[in-house]
Amino acid sequence: MYYGGDYNPEQWPEPVWDDDVRLMRAAGVNLVSLGVFAWARIQRAEGEFDFGWLDRVMDKLHAGGIGVNLATATASPPPWASRAYPEILPKDASGATYWPGSRQAYAPTSPVYRRLAAELVTAIAERYASHPAVVMWHVNNEYGCHLHADYSDNAAVAFRAWLRGRYDGIEALNEAWGTTFWSQRYGDFEEIVPPRLAPYSLNPSGLLDFKRFTSDALLDLYRMEKSIIRAAGGVQPVTTNFLGAFEPIDYRSWAPDLDLIADDSYPDPADAESFRAAAFDRDLMRSLKPGVPWVLMEQAPDAVNWRTSNAPKAPGQMAALSVQAVARGADGVMFFQWRQSRSGSEKFHSAMVPHAGTGTRTWKEIVELGRDLASFPRMSADVEAPVALVYDWQNRWAVENSDHPVRFDHLEVVRQWHAAAHRRHVGVDVRHPGDDLSGYAVVIAPQLYLLTDASAANLAAYVAGGGTLLMSAFSDVVDEHDMFPLGGFTTRLADTLGLRVTDFGALPVDGTHDATTVTVSLEGTSLKGRLFAEELDVTDATVLGRFGDGRLRGRPALTSRVSGAGTAYYLATVPDEEGMGALVARILAGAGVRPVVDGLPEHVEAVVRDGHLFLVNHSEEPFTPPSSLGRPIEAGSEAGDVIGAYGWRVFGRAAP
Structure with a gap:
């Protein structure tokens, strides 16, 4: 079980380093992430490398029995780089430049940035690939975290090249994007620019492709660095740190390139329910590479520094969230950071070694957690999960585009469905609609607005093979280009569901998404629905519940249909928390899914x-x-x- 955190010795005088190693041993630390933001320290000017200090740190850690997750240091270019090459700087949608002085101030598609980064990684990898302290490689850091997208001329050139690779000519792109609308038809790829600031709504298909391109461009950077490490003889696992269900990057498409998944997690200690969203993220990470243990690469030992109010963790809360990750497949628990910084933007961010020293509660809990983790037996990453929850980044991108019947936070709704199962102590994997779902008793697929033909066929086959599928409103609406298939809505799953949606029936919303609700009555009970009250044309399904009020009073709201050996349910609205819980409990019971342990309170x-x-x-x-x-x-x-x-x-x- 890996245990440790980000270590930034370059921030401290050298006499502190021996004390660090001594304290790491006392805490049970066996792995540190080293050099994440050390580019300026390693390379003071172009072509000038200083590895002497890093050699000494590496040797001290190895002598102390502490492994190194060695970073490539490319996440934050030093000021000399942008001064010499201002073209590496990224721009926002309005054309304004993101300047140095923070971090991630680089255009991912800049040829100059890529050259400078490659030179740095080559020097690091060739020097340390065979160092006995190195047990893992940490490429870049939190890709896209602060710069979700770049709209510079570098991005424009790369986006056009990406589109040429995706579409067989400009006419194929025009067809996929529907550019006859608003006179947007392109005569040449060179006419296309990133979705920059515009007078009104942008082409939704173009927006979707730009999201895909941005994720792929960052992945290409990762692949470049990994290939350099391998070429230098590095055989250790290579990874980078994800950010849970981070919107800008399709982590599912990245997962095959990571030797193991690593994730950062910062739930708000002041939110008594934040552990549920954390549980969703942990299940998501495990599901990206089934059967492969992952690592919780970053979390806070206590308070963070970047919220409006930064509450400390309560006694035991750090251990609870750490063991939550282990229970859900992690083979490592790490923190940001080892020793609290004296200066800089994160000086108020907690650390394993606080400014207040080793007499603190934080330090005592760090030592106790190290002992607990060391006592755990070796385990596979297999977690008992009879339920699959469908989540697809590209569907989320499409759902959250503008100009829809109603705007809502898709991830929030997905997490609410996960929480409904979580409260009932049932294990959940988070899967893509195209994954093999045959081993799950129940599959929940909320708001699967963007659905490919292949994924639709996969869901239909799952039901026919004996599975129980629950789908909810605003599903099976568009194809992979965010375009309506011919024939209306619910065209791919109409036979499996036994119905067609004829109107989405958007409900007025406010900031809480529940300004207007409808009541769904079913067999002596009822649930509140929000966001949608869809009008259904039920052709071959059993009506289990009807709208109890509103303009659709008495019309079908919840249906089921036996299809092959399985059953498909459809709910024409989005339930509130209580309604989700009641419906999930009903579906689970019908499919024979029982809690891991009966009789536990919801907070356990x-x-x-x-x-x-x-x-x-x-x-x-x-x-x-x-x-x-x-x-x-x-x-x-x-x-x-x-x-x-x-x-x-x-x-x-x-x-x-």
């Missing part, structure tokens, strides 16, 4: 990884686990007993 997670039961309490309230679990085991027991079949232990904020 129960997860089974490789046959080991994890119980994580995210509340300050202690709870008494069911007697069916038997007696608890004591903290510090032999490794095989800590979380295994012979016992259990509660981690988190209020263990019994």
Whole structure:
């Protein structure tokens, strides 16, 4: 189990380094991410490299038994680079330049930036590929985090090249984008520019392709650096750190190029329910490379510095979120950062070694967590998950384009469906609609607005093969170009669902998405719907629930249809939290899916990884686990007993 954090020795005088190694050993640290933002320290000017200090740090860490996740340092070019080559700087949609003085001030498609980055990575990889301390490579850092997209001339040139590779000629692009609308037809690829500032709405198909291009352009940078590491003889795993369900980058398309998934996580300690969104992100990361353990690369030991109000973590909260990641497939728990910075934008960001020293609660919890992680048995990444929740980045991009019946946060809705299963202690994988879904008892596919023919066929085959599918409003609407298929709505899944949508029935919304709701009545109970109240033409399905009020009073709202050996459900609205819970409970029970452990309160997670039961309490309230679990085991027991079949232990904020 990896344990450690980002280490920035360049921020400290050299006498501190020996103390760092001593404290790392005391805390059980066995891996640090090194050199993430060290470009200016490694290369003071073009062609001038200084590795002496890094050699000494690497050797000290290795002598102390601490491995290195060595960064390529390309995330933040030094000031000399943009002074010599201002063309590397990115621009926003209005044409304004992003200047140096922060981080990520580079255009990903700039040939000069790529050359400078390649020279840096080559020098680092050739020097350290065989160093015994290096156990992993950390390419760049949080791609796209602060610069979601670049609209510079560099981007324009690269976007046109990307489009030429995607479309067989300009007429094919015109057809896919529907450019006859508003006289947008292109006569040549050279006429195309990124979706810069414009008088009114931009072409939605062009916007979607620019999102795809931006994700691919960053991936190409990653691939360039990885290939340099391999060419220099580096055989260690290569990765970069993701950001959960980060909107600008399609991590699913990146996953095959990462030897292991790494993720950063910063849920708000002041939000008592933030652990649920964190659970979704953890399940998403595990699902990107099924069967391969991943690493929680960054989290905060205590408070962060970048919210309006930065609440500290409560006692035990750091351990709870850390073990949550392990339960959901992580083989590493790391932090930003090791020693708290004295200056700079993140000097108020907490660290494993706080300014206040080793007498603090933070340090004591860091040491205790290190002991706990060291006691865990070796486990596969297999997590018991009978349910799949469908999430597709490209669908999200299309859903959140403007000019739709109603605007809403697609990720928020997806996470609410996940939370409905999470509250019921049921394991969930997060999958793409084109993935193999045959092993899941239930598949939940919310707002699958953009649906390819192949994914539609895959969902239909899943149901025909015996699966239970739940779809909700605003699904099966457009193809991969954000264009309506001929024949109206719900064209690909009409036979599986036994219905067609004829009107989306958008409901007025405010900032909470629930200004107007409708009531869906079903078999003695009811649920509140929001965002949509779709009008359905039910052709071959059983009506399970009807709208109880509003303009569609008495019309079908919830249907089911047996298709082959399985059942497909369709809900013509988006339920509120209570309604989601009731409907998910009903669907799970009908499919024979039971909780991991019965009788647990909602604030306690129960997860089974490789046959080991994890119980994580995210509340300050202690709870008494069911007697069916038997007696608890004591903290510090032999490794095989800590979380295994012979016992259990509660981690988190209020263990019994």
